[in-house]
Amino acid sequence: ELKDNTIIIVLGASGDLAKKKTLPALFGLFRQNFLPRDVKIVGYARTKMDKVEFDKRATSYIKGADENPELANQLEAFKQSLTYVSGGYEDGESFEKLNEHLEGIESSYKSKECNRIFYLALPPSVFIPVTKNIKDHCYVTRGGKNRIIIEKPFGKDLESARSLLSSVKQYWSEDETFRIDHYLGKEMVKNILVLRFANIALGAAWDKNHISNVQITFKEPFGTEGRGGYFDEFGIIRDVLQNHLLQVLTILTMERPVSFSAEDIRDEKVKVLRAIPPIEKTDTLLGQYVSANGKPGYLDDDTVPPNSICPTFAACTLWIHNPRWEGVPFILKAGKALNEAKVEVRIQFKDVTQGIFKDIARNELVIRIQPNEAVYLKLNSKTPGLYTRAIPTEMDLTYKRRFTEAKIPEAYESLILDALRGDHSNFVRHDELDYAWKIFTPILHWIDGQNGVRPKPSQYPYGSRGPKELTHFVEKFGYKRAVEAYFWPVTNM
Numbered sequence: 001e002l003k004d005n006t007i008i009i010v011l012g013a014s015g016d017l018a019k020k021k022t023l024p025a026l027f028g029l030f031r032q033n034f035l036p037r038d039v040k041i042v043g044y045a046r047t048k049m050d051k052v053e054f055d056k057r058a059t060s061y062i063k064g065a066d067e068n069p070e071l072a073n074q075l076e077a078f079k080q081s082l083t084y085v086s087g088g089y090e091d092g093e094s095f096e097k098l099n100e101h102l103e104g105i106e107s108s109y110k111s112k113e114c115n116r117i118f119y120l121a122l123p124p125s126v127f128i129p130v131t132k133n134i135k136d137h138c139y140v141t142r143g144g145k146n147r148i149i150i151e152k153p154f155g156k157d158l159e160s161a162r163s164l165l166s167s168v169k170q171y172w173s174e175d176e177t178f179r180i181d182h183y184l185g186k187e188m189v190k191n192i193l194v195l196r197f198a199n200i201a202l203g204a205a206w207d208k209n210h211i212s213n214v215q216i217t218f219k220e221p222f223g224t225e226g227r228g229g230y231f232d233e234f235g236i237i238r239d240v241l242q243n244h245l246l247q248v249l250t251i252l253t254m255e256r257p258v259s260f261s262a263e264d265i266r267d268e269k270v271k272v273l274r275a276i277p278p279i280e281k282t283d284t285l286l287g288q289y290v291s292a293n294g295k296p297g298y299l300d301d302d303t304v305p306p307n308s309i310c311p312t313f314a315a316c317t318l319w320i321h322n323p324r325w326e327g328v329p330f331i332l333k334a335g336k337a338l339n340e341a342k343v344e345v346r347i348q349f350k351d352v353t354q355g356i357f358k359d360i361a362r363n364e365l366v367i368r369i370q371p372n373e374a375v376y377l378k379l380n381s382k383t384p385g386l387y388t389r390a391i392p393t394e395m396d397l398t399y400k401r402r403f404t405e406a407k408i409p410e411a412y413e414s415l416i417l418d419a420l421r422g423d424h425s426n427f428v429r430h431d432e433l434d435y436a437w438k439i440f441t442p443i444l445h446w447i448d449g450q451n452g453v454r455p456k457p458s459q460y461p462y463g464s465r466g467p468k469e470l471t472h473f474v475e476k477f478g479y480k481r482a483v484e485a486y487f488w489p490v491t492n493m
């Protein structure tokens with residue numbers, strides 16, 4: 001763990017990711033005293049600005065200081081740790097200048113050791129020159145650690161990902177590299193391993209003999225809104241399925257690791273990924289939102305090329321060829337501009353043996369990742385009173401109710417802390433990414449029109465549940481809606 005003499009350098013400090021996620025997460029850690037003592041945070045980007053301007057931008061997403069004097073004080077203290085350097089990404093001289101700035105800070109250290117953490121909140125176009133320039137000009141060799149945190153997109157398909165990763169690898173060792181998938185920092189995603197392996201009752205039912213189908217769902221109630229330029233080049237599959245949802249699937253299905261060490265966990269993740277064949281076209285449903293209820297359609301976004309057929313919704317069914325999971329469909333689905341904000345895992349168990357019960361609802365275990373974190377098990381119980389009917393009800397662990405005092409950390413807070421501690425278990429290893437791309441590359445090439453006509457996504461209205469074909473799609477893979485509408489009591493909210 002890094003304690004003293006640490007500088008965190010945020011590259012791309014004037015961009016969206018830094019402003020919305022990285023810097024607020026650093027502040028979150030700072031105010032809870034999780035950052036190393038006397039830490040310094042250095043912003044770096046092309047934009048020329050002075051410290052006052054940078055401080056303002058860096059803290060613009062931190063809310064509540066006006067009403068909370070304690071927070072305001074902490075924010076002032078945080079600003080003391082910030083400095084800013086402007087410079088280009090491609091030229092060595094700019095990085096020399098950055099290095100001088102860092103050495104200036106380090107000259108006050110009592111010991112020679114210094115640690116530098118480089119956080120790249122940058123577009124992929126400058127990834128390679130930046131990783132090289134940092135290594136050539138800003139890498140410390142007089143004791144202490146250098147670490148680099150990078151974030152998707154890691155390429156667009158297997159080939160481009162391999163070339164990107166191998167360039168980074170020329171300069172940075174696996175041990176120094178932290179590849180973020182921020183879903184791995186989410187509390188409920190981290191909870192999956194505990195739910196599975198610390199509960200014999202759940203663990204016992206976790207296989208093809210008991211589970212009929214699994215859905216991992218990501219829903220956002222807004223469209224690309226100005227981010228269309230980036231999005232159109234990637235599409236929802238690269239944006240969400242290939243990384244965030246596949247990571248959740250991996251943790252949900254991997255075998256029990258020998259220990260909680262990073263390599264033991266990631267070895268198991270890789271094993272299950274290797275058992276997943278590339279997705280079939282016939283197991284895929286694509287959609288694109290159109291204008292409805294006064295909300296703009298995807299093509300109405302000025303940053304989107306006219307006539308784009310980029311999917312903003314996708315459902316893909318994956319299969320795992322191993323003894324635990326053979327035959328169980330895993331449906332990953334994600335969409336922009338849907339009817340609600342929700343990310344959840346829904347495990348639907350098989351029917352009980354018929355006979356004494358007919359048409360009885362199936363058990364479902366739902367892990368709600370966000371918002372309003374919860375784990376609930378839908379189960380049948382006897383209707384209270386002088387009846388013998390079974391009724392679907394639930395065992396409910398809603399975090400807000402059960403852990404009233406707990407503050408759930410932001411994913412980025414938890415991951416930056418891991419990187420400071422040198423713990424790789426919630427970061428993506430290079431071989432994991434390689435297998436992840438193998439699973440998705442063929443359908444991505446099909447969607448991009450590399451082997452012929454590009455498939456046209458089905459249209460769905462902004463604010464709807466997705467393409468109308470979705471109901472049939474999930475039913476085709478065995479999902480059964482309860483006969484009796486499941487009633488979720490209002491007190492849960």
Ligand code: BG6
Nearest residue numbers: 182183220239240244343370411
């Ligand atoms: C990002 C995607 O990786 O994840 C975005 O690029 C998406 O399109 C975001 O909105 C969702 O993250 P979260 O933490 O809000 O669920």
